[in-house]
Amino acid sequence: MSVRGMEERVVWIIPLPFIPPTSIEPCPSSVGHLHVTPQQSGGGTTPLRVPGSFGLGSQTGICYDKSVRGNDLFPNAPEPESAGAEGPDPDAPQRQPLAARMRPRNLDEFTGQSHILAPGMLLRRAIEADRIQSLIFYGPPGTGKTSLAQIIARQTRSKFERLSGVESNVADMRRVLGGAVNRLENTGQSTILFIDEIHRFNKAQQDVLLPDVESGAVRLIGATTHNPFFFVNSPLVSRSQIFELEPMGEEEVLELLQRALADKERGLGHLKIRAEEEALRHLARVSDGDARKGLNSLEIAALTTAPQADGVIHIDLAVAEACIQKRAVVYDGDGDAHYDTISAFIKSMRGGDADAALYWLAKMIHAGEDPRFITRRILICAAEDVGLADPMALVLAVAAHTAGEFTGWPEARIPIAEATVYIATASKSNSACVAIDKALEDVRSGRTLAVPQSLRDTHYAGAQRLGHGQDYKYAHDFPDHFVAQDYLGAARRYYEPTEQGSEKKIKERLEKWRSQIEALRGPNPAAAGQ
DSSP states (O other): OOSSSSSEEEEEEEEEOOOOOOEEEEEEOOOOOTEEEEBBBBBBOOOOOOOOOOEETTTEEEEEEEETTTTTTSSSOOOOOOOTOOOOOOOTGGGGGGGHOOOOOTTTTTTHHHHHTTTHHHHHHHHHHOOOOOOOESSTTTHHHHHHHHHHHHHOEEEEEEEEETTOHHHHHHHHHHHHHHHHHHHOOOOEEEETTTGSSSSSHHHHHHHHHTTTTTEEEEESSSSSHHOOOOOHHHHEEEOOOOOHHHHHHHHHHHHHHSSSSSSSSOEEEEEEHHHHHHHHHHHHTTTHHHHHHHHHHHHSSSTTTOOEEEEHHOOOOHHOSSOOOOOTHHHHHHHHHHHHHHHHHHTTTTHHHHHHHHHHHHOOOOOOHHHHHHHOOOIIGGGOOOOOHHHHHHHHHHHHHHHHHHHHHHHHHHHHHHHHSSSOOOOOHHHHHHHHHHHHTTOOOOOOOOGGOSSTTTEEEEEEEEOOGGGGGGGGGGGOOOSSSSOOOOOOSSTTTHHHHHHHHHHHHHHHHHHHHHOOOGGGOO
């Protein structure tokens, strides 16, 4: 059976229960459809009028004859028509949420994402010229990923197929990919495959896409709210251009809300609505860059507010606040928002901005972050960034960690905030962190030093016979509890104290001790390059 021609005949044979036949006659109603005349007890035959059935020996079946037109071996099934339906339901679009009805139909209607869609930008030029390659759109909800894919579907001359990472399975993927290969071989028409929520596919499912993306049989457009470098297979990422969509600005969301109020065809323009600018700005601000959230909240306000005596629906600030209520903070427990927020928290403490650090802390508390996750990062910051400039920072961080484990939310917010403010406002020094990294680099590079004889262990019998511990000087037997002696066997300098906070006193003391040790060691040409 051929499936590559413009019109071929495809036959499916479905077995039926046994009916002993004595003759097979073509069904006159359709070429290729047969019917069976079973044996009767009186010796005669009575045709069994089952169009498309036939019998062979002891087997009986139904033969379906179907023509394959065009290039799709698996064409999309037609939508079932309701009994008695006279045509499309004119009210069907109005049953969709406002955000779905107001999706942009072309690039001119698309709002936001000017960093990738402004005139002259790469992605816009590619869409307008229908030169789309494999793409992955990545960003938070409500930023236009699906809308952008639908715009591409309208403007492209390629066959546009859509799958969902939530609903589709491997069989669906193979059906679409098989049709794409057949279409490309017969007509040269390429296929764009859009996969919404592509991060929902596991590794095995994503691997099914790889051969056809690699060969160019399909051009992939994936949409995801998760970082594709973590949640999409590396081979697919390396063959795709990644475009990150940013949360929409307040003014951009406000523009969409005003457009929806004015649009009589798809929006709320058919209603008599008077919306105060203060109310619209509140919706735009609290939607947190999510256009879908803002539009759907506006629709709730319009449909649930009773008209006034003049028949006008009045949307004021109180109505807007009731319709959008509490903002859902964009924060995922194991994704970008999780790590981006903790990164901003640490960098704010390091930079000395206590207010910014408290905001990022509040965001994590509001999202229900594990307090131990936060306090572990505070511990790290206290040791790495404050260090010896204020050793009490580490003590307070440990105390906050312990208190947080004992109390949990919401009380844990108090000791954790205390540690956050202390570390953010403390003197900073990373000298200890830099020093240990320099020493580790020496060890890793293979420049291992032998332990000097005077410092070697002497607790076991025979150690003195080996010369261990000879000439060792016990520091507490000397003035100021310090004595100059060679503790390393080579000239090395890793720790460079700063003059920040209490480390200034450490620097003064260390310089005095180092001068005595260097005087004892004397000139060391071999150490000159260290």
